Each structure stands twice: as C-alpha cells, then as structure tokens.
Amino acid sequence: MPALPSFDLRRVRERFNRAAPDYDRHAAVQREVGRRLDERFGWLKLEPKRILDLGSGTGQMVRAMRERYPAADVVGLDLAENMLRRLPRRRWWSPRRDAVAADMHALPFAGGSMDVVLSNFAVQWSDRPDVLFGEVARVCASGAPFAFTTLGPDSLQEIRRAWAEVDPTPHVHQFLDMHDLGDALVGAMLADPVMDREVVTVTYPTVDSLLADLRGVGVGNAQRGRAAGMTGPRAWRRFREALAGQAVDGEIPLTYEIVYGLAWGTGVSPLMQGVECGQ
Template identity: 45%
Template sequence: MSAPAPFVDSRQVRRNFARAAADYDAAAVLPREVGSRMLERLDYVRIEPRQVLDLGCGTGLSLTALSERYPKSLVLGADACEAMLLAGRRRRSKSRWLLPFLHKGNALVSADALALPFKPGSMELVWSNLMLHWLDDPLRAFREMHRVLDVGGLLMFSTLGPDTLKELRESFSDGHAHTQRFADMHDYGDMLLDCGFADPVMDVEVLTLTYTSLDDLFRDLRQNGAACAMQSRCHGLTGRSAWLSARAAYEKRARDGRLPATFEVVYGHAWKTQARKTPDGSAIVRFDPKQRLR
C-alpha cells in the first residue's frame, strides 16, 4: 500500500527559506519575539542540560541566548535549509556574534527533523521555535525529539495555530491554499502523549501584526521564508479577478489605515520520563534488584 501524498511541499519550504536567507535576520520580527517569550518560560524550569538542540534553528537567532543561559552546555543548532545555516554563520562570524558559540565546541548541523543524526538519549533539552507547522507530519518529528532526549529531558517548542493568517485565508475563494495548514493546540498535546512524553503543558496567545497594504504582508512573508508551501497552493499566477477580489475582501478589514494579520502562537513543553510501554503496547514492569521479595 503506497503512502498518502504529502500535504506540504517540503522542497518548496526549503526553497522559500533559501531565498529569504540573506535578509532573514532583519525581517524575522515574529520569530525573534516568539523566541524571546520562549526564553522567559525557561525561567520557571530547573534544568542543567549537558547538550541542547535547537531544532529548526534557521540562521541561529536563539543560539547565543541558549548558550548564555546554559554556559556549561554543548548547544547544537540543526536546520533542514543549508542556506539559512550558511547565512547565519557568515553574518555572525563577521560581527563576532557567533565566535563564542563556535569556540565552545558547539556546532551547526544540516538535518531533517524527521531523521535526526543524533544518538538516542543524547540531549537534555530540545528547543524548537516556529518549525513544526512547516512539516507534513509533526508527529514523526516529535518521535525523533523523544528519541534523542535523555530520560528527564525537556522538550520546549512553539508553532502556529489554526487562526494564523485567517484574514488572508478567508479573503481568497479560488480553491487554492494561500497559507500553511496549522494544527490545533490540542492536537499537538495528543501527539506528545502518543510519543510517550509526560505532563505536556500547552498554551496559546494571539499576536496581531499590521501592514499598510496587502503587498507589504506578502513581502514580509516572503522575506521570512513564510510563503505558502502547500501542495494545493496555486502553482502559477493568481488570476486577475481572483487577486482583485481577495484584495478588496482583505481591505475591508482595515482599521485606521492598517491591515491586520493574526498569528496564533502555540507554546508547548513536555518531559521525557521512563517508558511505561514497549513500542507494541506491552506494559513495562521494573523491579529493584536490591529489594527483597516477601
């Protein structure tokens, strides 16, 4: 039986980010803000990781902050887009931003989130900022994160929920996808449990960015590598009538001369504990050899 066709065009995702790599840092307002809010959440977590993985690190916006928070840790950055990694390395090495990071023995790795090149149990913290919604199957990525985490390790991530870019999605009526497919917060919680994570905590907040025109919104999405990469997107030019209709529908949402764009940010964290079941569903019973049977 053949596997179902993917919803997300992963090659297009990489192409979009490769095109945006050169100017990504200047445009990445939302990833930088969400990453900052994730870092604040670490203030309430007691953990001293030996190795940290920033999965979907892009140009490395979070690497310095993670390295400074955990100065004794080996911090690794991994991303599927080599152009993003190269752009980040070139830019920050010139400004000496990345030099302390690299001098500590940390590394940037080109890697697929669905097949990570790390040993089981090799990480104590996996961090992922706004990466999961670019994957066709986030569940497979969660399984990989669970595999590389050590027992007692923490997964902390952010992604985008279904209200993201709802204004844009609702303005088009041509039958094509114009935004990514975004999963619900509760679906992500179920995925975590399905992978064996314990005590998942999920929360959501809505951020609204505003633009002077629809063209500015599309330009911002392109510069962030965030243009639609669904298989069902329009693969040619949008027809004039469809474009004019969408523009008129969106402009009706203007307030004080600005067009709103909603971003539903989903935050989650969970711990890896001792497995209670084998992969086939059998229960695991552990005995303490030091305890005498009575």
C-alpha cells in the first residue's frame, strides 16, 4: 500500500468544527453519495440491533439508518463535537443524541458490539487505513457488514493541477486507490470485500463558489509538514487564475472519484487485545 502523509488531527477537528454550522448548505455531493450508499442497504437482509456511523457529521446517515431500521440503536461518531451537536435526537422528546466524540482509529466500543458499521465521506481522512479497518473489524459482530464511501485518487484533480502551476508543495491530500483499500480490508480480516467506483463532476460558475463549497465541508490541507504560514497573495492569485483557466463553456469543473466498499465482519481483528472498553 502506498505511504500516506500523516494528518494533523487537531487541525482536521478544527476545520470540521468551524464548518459545522453551514456544512449542510455546501454538502450536496456528500448528501447524494450518502443517499446512494443508503440505497445499497436495500440489497442486504438485515435486522441490526446496533449500528455505528463513522464520521457522522451532521447526521445524514444516522437519519437514514433510523428510518431504514427503526428498531436499531444508531450511534454517530465524529472527531468534531460541533458536528455531533447537530445529530438528530433518538426521539423528539429525548435529550439523548447517541453521539460519541472520538478518533475513528481508536473506537470506544467493545469487540463484536456492532451489527452494522457504515461511513460516508470519512475514510479519506484516515492516514492509517490498516488501523481504521482493524478497529472496524474488532467492533463488528461476525457477519456484520461494513459499508463505506470515500474519495479515490482522481478526486479534486482540478485543484491539484491549479496548485501544480504555482507551488510544488502538496496542497491536496493523497487518496488511496480502491484496490489498495480492498487489500487493507483483507489485511484487517474483514471478509469478501467488494469495491466499485464512479466519477461525479460538479460545475461552478465562479472560483469563489467552488472554493466556498470546499471550505464549507471542511476541506483543506491538514497534512503534517505542510508549509507554515498563509499562502502569499501572489501565489493565491495565480492559483485562482489557474483554476479559472480550466473552465469549460464558462463552468469550472470539480471531479470526485467516489469509491464504494463493502466487507463483512468475521469476529476477529489483527488489533484485538486483552482488554477492550465498552461504551
């Protein structure tokens, strides 16, 4: 598996906490892909008692799972506590939100405690997919599905090209190929992984509208070792010009390579240790 740059999780958390109030207004792609992920559960014959949504954000998939499986307890986990404050309550009259603020690489749940684990647009924020998938395998009951979406390496290529004209320093995260993700699932002892992909292109009338959507969903350079300080005004202007120069018929494209994954819990994980903590 290719080496991934490590993330500054404090910076990731800060970005998503800032984005939380307006996230839903900018998350059209995330919503549509989440809808498609939810549809895939229609193919599965399940009666889950407990479901975990990794990187739950403002709660789209929590709502979808509660609607699809009304008898199940659905837990939303996110690194950003401001996102969790927007999760729906279990019942309208209940103060409980079934929300857990935690790092998805260290899940605070007992082994085998989840009948479904899912994740929409969060796996790309992992710089240790082997650890992440190992934790998923640990908390999945035997036979429990793990279904997720993430970004593939062709995502945000327009941003990558524009920065390449200005600055050789990486400004866009490296995303794993679906075959590497499949290998990581197998390495985590998850069974029968199935991977597929699709390309979604969104167009924008201006550079400002494109960048507003990216900022609005928390996208930014959170890699450790990034250049310190603010990007200078001359470099920023050149980047904007390079991005605008990719317009086709007056619209600037932005590409998302959406990777879908499905695998199954086996009751074992390479990360299982002597003591596990329940939630």
